[in-house]
Amino acid sequence: MRVDLLCSGSKGNSCLVRTDSTSILIDCGSTKRYLMDALSRVQQDPSSLDSLLITHTHKDHVSQLSRFASVPVYSYCELDHDQWHLVRPLDCFVLKDLRITVIGLSHDAPKTVGFVIEDQKEKLVYITDTGYLPNHEKVYLENADHYIFESNHDLGMLMKTSRPMFVKQRILSDSGHLSNEDSSMNLTSLINDHTKTILLAHISQEANDPERALDVLKNTFLKKDMPYRGLRIEAAQQFSITSILND
Structure with a gap:
């Protein structure tokens, strides 16, 4: 399996997953120019994708949906797309040599x-x-080789932003985003000795800092007396490709 996280953050999200026989794209946010260029840089023809998986309908995840009119799309949310296929939380389906489980968030x-x-x-x-x-879905997330996992905001930095209070409350709510601390506590409870990679994703450019997110995760490892030096731990950038290559 090869994974290319093409972009990650409030200005666009997209991730390409490939094997020798299959290529799927998760989300298609960002600008047309950036996304098409990023796919070209990793040598992926958009028209030859086997499928597009959509996490939800916010613009930073679906802004380029029309560019993939010929690609089958799988999502829980309803989409205006000729090849839309409905999938629900805990559904499992197979695309060639990939098995995909849908996780409700x-x-x-x-x-x-x-x-x-x-x-x-x-x-x-x-x-x-x-x-x-959700606790009942964590069992499906355990013991993975690779995690691309939200670490959106630092509480102190978020509260100091000029965002309206209702926006801050939304971000902090159960229907908002994971903070650095929430992300770290979840990750350290899910990984095991097989885990190779953790990419912290959807990092806020205004209410977080990549180094701060990484420090919180590493400090949580230390507090739990969990070794992490064998792990590849990185913070994804908004407009930078981060790749995971199989051994």
Whole structure:
């Protein structure tokens, strides 16, 4: 499995997952120019994608949906697309050599989900845009090889922004976004010795800092007396490709 996180944040989100025989794109946010250029840089023809998975209908996740009119789309939220296929939380479906499990999340867009994607060798967890993780779904997220996982905001930085209080309250609510602390506590309870990669995602450019998000995660590892030096831990950038290559 090869994973290319093409962009991640409030200005656009998209992630490409490929095996030798299958290519799927998770979300298609960002500008047309950036997204098409990013796909070209990782040598992926948009028209040859096997499928597009959509997490929810916020603009930063679906802004380029019309560019993929010929690609089958799978989502829990209803979409205006000729090849839309409905999937629901805890549904499992197969696309060639990939097995995909739909994870229900809690966000202020209708029917938001994440995905667990598995081939015969590896397991990827993709979770962004949620105020919390439902306990009954955590079992599906455990023991993955790779995590792309929201670490959206720092509480102190968020409160110092000029955003209206109702926006801050929305972000902090159960239908908002995971803070650095929430993300770290969840991640350290989900990983195991097989875990190789953690990419912190959907980091706010105004209410967070990549180094701060990483420090919180590493400090949580230390507090739990969990070794992390064998792990690849990085913070994804808004407009930068971060890749996970199989061994």
